[in-house]
Amino acid sequence: MSYIADDIICDAPAGRIEGAAAYRDFMAPFVQILAGAELIAAFGDEHTAVAMYDTETVPVKSAPAAECVTVDGGQVTRSRFIFDRAPFEAARRETG
């Protein structure tokens, strides 16, 4: 978490997450269901990086995601996170 700014702002499908503690709480459940990830593409410059990858998770076998991070002073101050929640919602409905 040392590369995450204390005042990080992250826009994710479910809404805005503000602050490193909230960011950690947001990421923790995802890391727990993560079974693997394959990088599709990654580019960036000194301030901004964009990555697209396909994740394999316990409930959803292929869940592609994209992330755009802004780095300032060696820390991520801004993150935008895009993935499709629909298959996760469908899996949740199926398992009850």
Add this chain to the structure above:
Amino acid sequence: MSYIADDIICDAPAGRIEGAAAYRDFMAPFVQILAGAELIAAFGDEHTAVAMYDTETVPVKSAPAAECVTVDGGQVTRSRFIFDRAPFEAARRETG
């Protein structure tokens, strides 16, 4: 459509789209509901480009999307498209 390869393969949230005609049929309804777009980031090299942008659509006010395209011989042969279908499904449920 001249920059779209006849045999384009596009992976979108709802599944794989194969061929320029199917790709056009996939994009057409989206273009119709598109009210605006703001670029978040775009990077690439001679073969691959990744863009993230926030779109404003008629049913969903903020619908961020990411796209990764592979270019071969001046045409897009491969596209990966990520966005969250959940708010579109919610809007559809609301309007019936």
